Amino acid sequence: MIQWISGKVVENFQWSDSVFSLRVITESFDFKAGQFVRLGLNVGGEQVLRAYSVASAPNESILDFVIAKVEGGLLSPLLAELKPGDEVNITQPAGGFFTLDEVPDGDDLWMLSTGTGIGPFISMLRTEQPWRRFKRIVLVHGVREAQDLTYREFINECQQRYPGQLVYQPIVSRESLPEALSGRIPDLIASSELQDACGINFTERSQVMLCGNPDMIQSSREQLKARGLEKNTRRKPGQVTSENYW
Structure with a gap:
């Protein structure tokens, strides 16, 4: 109730x-x-x-x-x-099933987000669960302008606390930023530019969580499926877990 x-x-x-x-x-x-x-x-x-x-x-x-x-x-x-x-x-009570309890084990955990969809990932990174369960974590944040890249200080602290375990890749679509990629997440997956920038490929041992724009989620799921990564459900565990953020 x-x-x-x-x-x-x-x-x-x-x-x-x-x-x-x-x-x-x-x-x-x-x-x-x-x-x-x-x-x-x-x-x-x-x-x-x-x-x-x-x-x-x-x-x-x-x-x-x-x-x-x-x-x-x-x-x-x-x-x-x-x-x-x-x-x-x-x-x-709080609601939703976009939690790490619903995600199978794997080697790599990809957190792909746009805009304020980074919020649940920040919550997860503030717990011990992802650091304990996955060898590498890749946090991708797509925004229009660099000023919308939130929680940078916290992310830097995580990289210092867990050296070599967290890869952070910003994506900015409307301005140039030296450390950021430019474009849409699904397009960068398709071209392998995202994987090359992060130094990690998608494999059957990858777990991918998607949160943000529904168009990004749908297109990214299609690109991931083409690479053999299937939707994760309770009935049929897979590699791709998603939540539309608006």
Whole structure:
């Protein structure tokens, strides 16, 4: 049964003009890294809800949500205006099956994301599970502009804490960045440019998680299937696990 709890904003961190992290403290509740909750505000006497993945780890006292401000949206522009001390409603229990518990074992774990779809991966990387289960982890983040490459400091800390285990590959489509690739994730898979940049190929021992734009997910799944990687389900375990992020 879905219940409401009240959260208090402790920080509204602006990554860019269109992306922000809303950090909220609330009473503790259980969730798994990769799951989502719904945030809600009372607008004109009605509760307006939207689902957002939690980017913090399950054991952290402050919930972290990375959110894209949608022009003309009913909720995200209002969330973007919240200040420390303001309240926001949160549903519990958390939902969704985009968790590492649903992913079979393998050698390499690819985390392919666009935009705010990086959020659940940040939550997973804040736990011990991926570092314990996989020899190498590849985090790919596709955005339009470099300013939307979120959590860079945390990613750098992970690379220092787990040397040689994490590969981070940014992709920026609308400007040039020396360390970034340019283009769409499925196209870069098709040309093998992504694999070459990361120094790792997709094999039957790879596990791939996709989160973000539905077009990216669909096209990437097609490219991965052409390389012998199948959709992962509970009935038929495979190598590709996905979640549409809007």
